[in-house]
Amino acid sequence: MKLFFKYVSLNMLGMLGISFYILADTFFIAQALGPTGIAALNLSIPAFGIIHGFGLMMGIGGATRYKILLSQDKREQAKKVYSQTVLFALAFGVLFLVVGQFGSEAIARFSGADVQTFDATSVYLKTILSFAPFFVLNNTLLSFIRNDGDPSLAMFGMVIGSVLNVVLDYIFIFPLQMGMFGAALATSISPLISLGVLMIHYFKPKNNLAFTFQKVEKPLIQDITYLGSSAFVNEITHFEGISFRCMTGEVLCFSGLVGSGRSELMQTLFGFLKKDSGAIVLNGEEVTFASPPEAMKNGIAFLPEDRKIAAAISTMNVRENMSIAVLPMKLSNFLFVNRRKEKSLVKEYINSLSIKTDSMENPITTLSGGNQQKVILARWLAMGGRILIVDEPTQGVDVGSKAEIHRILRGLAQQGIAVIVVSSDLPEVLSLADRIIVMRSGTIAGELDANDATEEAVMELATVQAC
Known part of the structure; x- marks a missing residue:
């Protein structure tokens, strides 16, 4: 000994x-x-x-x-x-x-x-x-x-x-x-x-x-x-000992250094990664998502960190990128797509999210980073989900688009949607969050109420190793 x-x-x-x-x-x-x-x-x-x-x-x-x-x-x-x-x-x-x-x-x-x-x-x-x-x-x-x-x-x-x-x-x-x-x-x-x-x-x-x-x-x-x-x-990368709750109508932000396990945790919640143990409880019932489609059926939407690789489909136009997730459920009559309903839905979100594009038929690659992010956001909103997970929502977008995305996320929370945000941008976290969970080395280092949180408090939790 x-x-x-x-x-x-x-x-x-x-x-x-x-x-x-x-x-x-x-x-x-x-x-x-x-x-x-x-x-x-x-x-x-x-x-x-x-x-x-x-x-x-x-x-x-x-x-x-x-x-x-x-x-x-x-x-x-x-x-x-x-x-x-x-x-x-x-x-x-x-x-x-x-x-x-x-x-x-x-x-x-x-x-x-x-x-x-x-x-x-x-x-x-x-x-x-x-x-x-x-x-x-x-x-x-x-x-x-x-x-x-x-x-x-x-x-x-x-x-x-x-x-x-x-x-x-x-x-x-x-x-x-x-x-x-x-x-x-x-x-x-x-x-x-x-x-x-x-x-x-x-x-x-x-x-x-x-x-x-x-x-x-x-x-x-x-x-x-x-x-x-x-x-x-x-x-x-790993995470263990994770336990948290997210309530309807709130913005819950996950902060921490890159590599702390935040993105992997969200990918597990959405079914991209398989969990080794533990339980996910949704509306009081334990659920297991073997794949993203199962999570989507349960009302969970996920905007990944790299929208150009994992979200936006560069070969499709704005309309196709926005409607692809709801085609089988809302916009198809048997084997045929109802183009009128599809265009009406796309136009509604272009207007409500202030997406800047001359035409919904334009390739998505012609849009700015912020407007591409809005298109992907509209894709998931069209599904009518009750939980929205967004990973680095304003990474690489201009200041104006960042403010607009923040406004949209707050508005969704006010409508009763549970919004989970992963962000490395501390000012963004402090301005958006109702609660902040800080991860470090694959576990939760601490939780802060937004009213009491400071950049120093978040960084201390994110970097100081427990011994």
Whole structure:
């Protein structure tokens, strides 16, 4: 039991140090760069999570097999596992670096960066990815050194790297005014500092780690990645222990950093993803949606985050995009579409939602982002649902369209519809919500009443890890 607490307590102290620098990083960026900086940071986090998760997968998987072999007195095989893990981890770290040099702008666009956030997002991504080999190697060695009987040093490496990250964050962002690049650079230097601390282990008499160049063996790497895969999945996306209620006539906003599990939760509610456990209760009855059509039949509508890929059908015009979801239910007589009813319905929503288009026959791709979003919103409203889920409803739209979408969502709530909004835009969350649920690392970090909520309170819940 004493040994157990020795390892667990030291690991908790290390994680506390990481939580401290994450909070400080977010605070400094918010103070220096405002909402644009926070949005860019949020958009960059998934890529950082993948790098971090890969390092954890290699470290935990490799160190677990290493320790098992040591306990069986198979030292040569244990050393082989160490060398193979480090080689494979470094190879993928270099791959991430190459992707960062040539693909950071493409990743920024794919992540949803708009005109305001694109430059900051691409700079942050390129910097972080350029240091990917060090992030991956640091996470890998932390696990090996911990399992090689030196948990104290592993903890000190994590804490010292985190503390100096905070110091460098402040220096780079404020006195040197390096902006988003400074924030990313401070974070990227952190694993270098941690690695410097970890190198002390290799000069200690009790060190069993010895690296040798060798050919990577596929079966061994498969074993390592299998053992560590839970760490990778846990790092990039999961949610558990979720319990919340949404009432008719209210706007319930979900906030949190990108990758916190908000979108995955909504996709599960709508039947895109399968839940492993738990229950969804609708109007007092437990329901299970095996697919989106089942959710739609129960009056649930969902506007996904990426409307261009998952919602708007680029080959169809405005009329077809708006009416497609209700054709079988409301606009068809046996096998034939009632064009008069279809056009009447489309015209009604074009007018009520102030959709700017010369003709309902125009391709949807000719509309602005805000008007495309309104068309997709009209598609689901036409179904007469009682629950509306919208993921990043104003991402990439102009200021005028954003205000109009906010007005529509509030109006729907006043009509008795339960509106659930997922948004990374804190001012949007604070202006729209009746209640705010903040998610962090796949669980609910807290709930705030809109009257008491502030940007600082939301960000604290979103970033401060519980220990």
